[in-house]
Amino acid sequence: MQKTILGIFLLFLTAQFTFAQDVQQKKEIIELSKTKWLWMENKEADKLAELFDDKSVFVHMGGSWGKEREVNIIRSGGIWYKKADIHEVSVEIIDNTAILLNRITLLAEVGGNEVTNPFEVTEVYIKKADGWKLGSLSFTKLMGPADR
Template sequence: MRTIYIALLLIAFSANSFAQDNTLKQEITKLSKAKWEWMADKDVDKLSTLFHDKSRFVHMSGSWKKDRELEIIKSGSIWYKKADVHDVVVEVIADDTVLLWNRITLTAHVRGNDVANEFTVTEFYHKEGEDWKLLDLTFSKVRDTHEIAH
């Protein structure tokens, strides 16, 4: 009888953990989608709240911190016009740490021209209090046939 009771507790715990992971995955996926919209809208106020003060951004042309990324977005020197998200994979590391990978086609206005590039974008989120903070956003140029393994 004791073995059955322990097995039922383990099943209940696993089901709760699975449901919690799915909730976190949905929350981060929604936040990532909103981030792409804020970037397209050049909404540096919302992005400033989302980006951790020690966040890093890795692009094809370089790597920099939060203040430079916000300046680039605000000035329009890179205007993230539209991110067509083709695939999303989310990995919950802990209740306060989540990694997300987007496979996107990014249309951006750079140096006077509209350009479209295929990327896998890695996003690293950490929860501080009640708020999720983006710690890292890294663009990796890929072919349009690239797939993210689930």
């Protein structure tokens, strides 16, 4: 009987620890995403280059490309992410992968023209030995306001 009670107690503690760890990882990813938006706003291409995995992919309304082109576009000002107003955030953790969804209104300058668009942004992060790396950033334009 004591072994059964001890086993249930240990199972409960393990579940509590796993839940707390999951909550902490989700908070960490949300903060990393917010920091990424600030780096994009401030055109901090070198910090972004460290965050982006070498095999990362980026999907925009005008096409898709890899890390080098994304960093160069940000560095040159080809796309200037001036302000991302974040309306909703959710994160799911699957093993060493985090999938973050942001519902945003993005104020950007693209090719010298200022534009505002509502997007659902999908960010995929992979946990590596040296921390979380962004593996994918994908913009899906919404048909209505982003804050619905």
